[in-house]
Amino acid sequence: MKPTLVIVGRPNVGKSTLFNRLTRSRDALVADQPGLTRDRHYGHGRLGNKPYLVVDTGGFEPQAKEGIVKEMALQAEAAIAEADVLIFVVDVRTGLTSQDKVIADLLRRSGRPLLLAANKGEGMDRAVVSAEFYELGCGAPCVISSAHGEGVRELVELALAPFPDESEADEESAGPRVAIAGRPNVGKSTLINTLLGEDRVIAFDMPGTTRDAIEVPFERNGRAYTLIDTAGLRRKGRVFETIEKFSVIKTLQAVEEANVVVLMVDATQEISDQDAHIAGFIIDAGRALVVAVNKWDAVDDYRREQIKLDITRKLNFLGFARVHYVSALKGQGIAGILSSVDKAYAAAMAKMSTPKLTRVLIAAVEKQTPPRHGAFRPKLRYAHQGGSNPPIIVIHGNALEHIPASYTRYLERYFLEAFKLQGTPLRIQYKTTTNPFASEGRPAKQKLRREK
Numbered sequence: 001m002k003p004t005l006v007i008v009g010r011p012n013v014g015k016s017t018l019f020n021r022l023t024r025s026r027d028a029l030v031a032d033q034p035g036l037t038r039d040r041h042y043g044h045g046r047l048g049n050k051p052y053l054v055v056d057t058g059g060f061e062p063q064a065k066e067g068i069v070k071e072m073a074l075q076a077e078a079a080i081a082e083a084d085v086l087i088f089v090v091d092v093r094t095g096l097t098s099q100d101k102v103i104a105d106l107l108r109r110s111g112r113p114l115l116l117a118a119n120k121g122e123g124m125d126r127a128v129v130s131a132e133f134y135e136l137g138c139g140a141p142c143v144i145s146s147a148h149g150e151g152v153r154e155l156v157e158l159a160l161a162p163f164p165d166e167s168e169a170d171e172e173s174a175g176p177r178v179a180i181a182g183r184p185n186v187g188k189s190t191l192i193n194t195l196l197g198e199d200r201v202i203a204f205d206m207p208g209t210t211r212d213a214i215e216v217p218f219e220r221n222g223r224a225y226t227l228i229d230t231a232g233l234r235r236k237g238r239v240f241e242t243i244e245k246f247s248v249i250k251t252l253q254a255v256e257e258a259n260v261v262v263l264m265v266d267a268t269q270e271i272s273d274q275d276a277h278i279a280g281f282i283i284d285a286g287r288a289l290v291v292a293v294n295k296w297d298a299v300d301d302y303r304r305e306q307i308k309l310d311i312t313r314k315l316n317f318l319g320f321a322r323v324h325y326v327s328a329l330k331g332q333g334i335a336g337i338l339s340s341v342d343k344a345y346a347a348a349m350a351k352m353s354t355p356k357l358t359r360v361l362i363a364a365v366e367k368q369t370p371p372r373h374g375a376f377r378p379k380l381r382y383a384h385q386g387g388s389n390p391p392i393i394v395i396h397g398n399a400l401e402h403i404p405a406s407y408t409r410y411l412e413r414y415f416l417e418a419f420k421l422q423g424t425p426l427r428i429q430y431k432t433t434t435n436p437f438a439s440e441g442r443p444a445k446q447k448l449r450r451e452k
Helices: 015-023 067-081 098-110 126-136 152-160 188-196 242-257 273-284 301-314 335-348 354-367 405-418 438-451
Strands: 004-008 041-047 050-056 085-091 114-119 177-182 214-220 223-229 260-266 288-294 322-325 379-387 392-398 427-432
Touching: 004 015, 004 067, 015 041, 015 050, 015 085, 015 152, 041 152, 041 214, 050 152, 067 098, 085 098, 085 126, 085 152, 098 114, 098 126, 114 126, 114 152, 177 188, 177 242, 177 273, 188 214, 188 223, 188 260, 188 288, 188 335, 223 335, 242 273, 260 273, 260 335, 273 288, 273 301, 288 301, 288 335, 322 335, 354 379, 354 405, 405 427
Parallel strands: 004 050, 004 085, 085 114, 177 223, 177 260, 260 288, 288 322, 392 427
Antiparallel strands: 041 050, 214 223, 379 392
16 A cells, blocks of 8 residues: 655645645645645655655644634544644744644644654755754654755655555556536535545535545445546636636646546526536547536426426537436435446447448448538548547548538447447547549640640
8 A cells, every 4th residue: 555645734834835746746736825725635656666645735724613714624634534644844934833833733642653844945054944843842844845846855755764665566546537527516526525425525615615626536346436526617707816717727637637527517507508618628628428417306396307408408419428317415316427437438448440440430321421522422431440538430531521520420429329339429530542643643644635
């Protein structure tokens, strides 16, 4: 098992910057604003032959009594309970604070191995800036600069010293990556918590609670998944804060990096243009898709019929995706979501042989030939697979650049039905065969005519 390093500290001391340094990524949002990170954020790192998990937590305020700050504190406490090593980050430029003392006392009582990281120490005398932090009783401070990387390697070496080396082959497979996407406050975090059976991410009755794309390793019936909780997507005109703009970017990146996306819509509201825009982005990214209509328990029979009509009318381009009517809060109807995710993932990664693809192509053309372009009709000769996630079918022939978009859509539907690929879009690419002697033939004929 990989050791888990949990980063803890009060707000704005550089925890997320250290997380990005340890994971060699930019997965955690970083800005000069307290309270930016709210949920636990997992990442993978490696030092030599020692892989590890690292967990970023929100600014820790153990004395918080209510609201989102209390939820953040509960998330930090849950991370502390699962830690193999705690990295307590303090700010040498601000100096020792009363809140640091409260956190240090709680961390010492947890009984977990504890390292004290005195951050933002670049260009300063280490002995001088670290002196006051001995008062915390957390051992000798490691003076680091998470922004510049100074002292970070030494910190990680200390954290991993008790743990044995592991080879690359021992690393666990993360399985399908499943992003949960939708408008703000439709229940994305609640769905993840219900699937996990614990309050893993903050679910709060306030739009915009989730800011970052939070990855959660998860296992069900012996199969591994990585669930990704994303920030809600609003119309561009309603995105005001710089932090929220970063969150939108993170959500779009999470969709593009996922294998399957669960699109959540709210049964208590109409299917909006924004729902259609999000669905369109998922299709453009080529991701397999499952639709979950949440809060189904909160609407009456008339409203349920209206929602089903709305989905048929406004999301008619998602005909390949399975639709589930669920209550994430009560756990009703969510059992089938992972089953549909598995089928969509299998369809997205399907392997199709060239002979069978060509036979299906010939059958499709016999059923409906492509329309003529002038005096000529495009000729489709054979097909082969060009990629997966989404499946890409490359068709070779003549004059294929004249095939209209409507006929391409017909071929996509035909291939999906023939190979029983449910839950994934499919891409068609054309490669026109050119005559290598065409450019030489015309001048030769013209010359012969002139000679006559």
